[in-house]
Amino acid sequence: MQNGENWQIGEVEIQRVVEFEAPLLDPFVIYPDADAETLARHKSWLEPRLQDPETGLLILAFHTFVIRTPRHVILVDTCGGNDRQRPQKPRYHMNSWPYLENLAAAGVQRDDVDFVLCTHLHVDHVGWNTRLVDSRWVPTFPNAKYLFARDEWAFWEEEYKTERYTDDPYYEDSILPVIEAGSAVMVDGDHVIDDWVRLSPTPGHTPGHVCVHVECGGAQAVMSGDLMHHALQCAEPDWSSCFCVDPAASAATRREFLATHAETPTLVMPAHFPSPGAGRIIEAGDTWRFKFSDEE
């Protein structure tokens, strides 16, 4: 059931809280395998919701899903955050989004949150893990346990020690302070949070990427993180993004995910799809399409 950008999965409520949403990425930049002919073929269903007709840029959102089970308040992915030094990534540099105000408007105070879950540890999924207080980065949600998939953490800890690591200090300002505060819990990729919410490993985009499954009373939703960035990848599942650590594994995981959830009632909630941010996978020829929940 959907009410605006709130969904009910049995007894569990899911809300979407947006940091920002805009025409943002050139399809040829984010998808190195993209070609003009294929893009032209998809134009009729991409515009205007998924691709800006003026600029041709793909429209992406950055949002958090708030899950309220009968026992817990859980945040999935924490966007880019405020006050960050990101000289290499201007999109995330020194922002001042009204994100906490948006969370409060959704009825969530910082103290209310029991778990924070990042589908993976990229810069746009960890930002609000912390906030700047008196020149120090501290956990934004003081009562929360932050769940990090063990494989994901191990990968980025290793990256951090190498020259490949970005100059943008997101590991230092968004991940380490959580660990140093004793708020992090390393979990397996198939960790069970409570009777309604569990994880599943979906490696490829990053090695420890996880999906978050909500199940109650026969209804299901799945937060799929960056398993796909844009609905174009339902139609072209072999197009992995330039951000994928292992493009071949990413494509294989995406195909399996799409085939599993196609033509089922499962509500699919990716990390970057524009408003309303959720929908279902439907079959279309040899591949798939995304049907947004307000198109039902």
Ligand SMILES: [Zn+2]
């Ligand atoms: Zn992302």
